[in-house]
Amino acid sequence: MRPPAIAGFIGNAALRRDKIGESPCQVHSFKRGKELFYLKASPAVYAPTTYSVQREAAILGWLAGRLNVPEVVLTASSDTHEYMITRAVPGVPLSARVEAGQPVIELFLEALRQVQSVSAAGCPFDAGAHFRLRELDYLLDKGLIDEEYDLTPWPGLATPQDLVARLHATIPQEDLVFAHGDLGDSNVFVDQHDQLHFIDFGRGGLADRWMDIAFAHRNLREDVSEQAAAQLLPGLGLPDAPSKREFFEQLDELF
Incomplete structure (x- = not known):
């Protein structure tokens, strides 16, 4: 079950699985109004690795203003997964x-x-x-x-x-x-x-x-x-x- 903050942000939006890439992370896109967002989740066993979405969220935060990167909207963790929601980049x-x-x-x-x-x-x-x-x-x-x-x-x-x-x-x-x-x-x-x-x-x-x-x-x-x-x-x-x-x-x- 996703953490309440993540579930609350997604609301009733339909999640669409993104199958590009070979990572063990799961990525879904969804819309709120006309805006496109991505939900990325990494299993807890990958927390010490570069598959960790908490690690990625920290890097994206550090890069803000340095490169054109996705805006991190929300992060959260459960016993089984780490979660991150980002705003889609253009193009x-x-x-x-x-x-x-x-x-x-x-x-x-x-x-x-x-x-x-x-x-x-x-x-x-x-x-x-x-x-x-x-x-x-x-x-x-x-x-x-x-x-x-x-x-x-x-x-x-x-x-x-x-x-x-x-x-x-x-x-x-x-x-x-x-x-x-x-x-x-x-x-x-x-x-x-x-x-x-x-x-x-x-x-x-x-x-x-x-x-x-x-x-x-x-x-x-x-x-x-x-x-x-x-x-x-x-x-x-x-x-x-x-x-x-x-x-x-x-x-x-x-x-």
């Missing part, structure tokens, strides 16, 4: 432009620029490699890893335990910036004025700058083309770091 996900065959490389570059331009000074959220590996150890111990993992791109890795051992052995020296943590075309929205808005910040915090780049590069490689992914890299103004890109792709595989 359509960048994935709509990908599906329409429209150019998106400059938008990905702009998304990276905006996120990484958030000052890391005073950021209270750790999303670095050591933190994420402790989280992965917790998920493995609890039997909560994503069971649809695919280790075939990386020779010599046969089991999740192999992957975790590889990750612990290859932690890169980190160049910490503020990171989104899951920067993909379903989490970046573009409004009618081509302004960007960002959602899904559970994994946000201080992390190596190549984490978000790795996800953007993979997104382009898998959903557009190898050529598009290659075109992203020169626009970064940085030497490529393929070993870091591989590390963060591997880190993401069990989530």
Whole structure:
């Protein structure tokens, strides 16, 4: 049963399940009058992890005024779940432009620029490699890893335990910036004025700058083309770091 404050805000509105994404969190949209809202709930077992919606709500609160992010309307907890209600951001996900065959490389570059331009000074959220590996150890111990993992791109890795051992052995020296943590075309929205808005910040915090780049590069490689992914890299103004890109792709595989 949802906490009274959450239930009271939703009232008699019809909840519509959002099936995009692979998170264990449940997301529903609903309307109050003409306004669109989202209800996100994470099971209590995920409270110590980046799936926690209480963690995400805190990050969104910190980001208010720093990036275009959803407004947190309400948070609450029960014995079984954490809950958050947010106001919808304007626009359509960048994935709509990908599906329409429209150019998106400059938008990905702009998304990276905006996120990484958030000052890391005073950021209270750790999303670095050591933190994420402790989280992965917790998920493995609890039997909560994503069971649809695919280790075939990386020779010599046969089991999740192999992957975790590889990750612990290859932690890169980190160049910490503020990171989104899951920067993909379903989490970046573009409004009618081509302004960007960002959602899904559970994994946000201080992390190596190549984490978000790795996800953007993979997104382009898998959903557009190898050529598009290659075109992203020169626009970064940085030497490529393929070993870091591989590390963060591997880190993401069990989530």
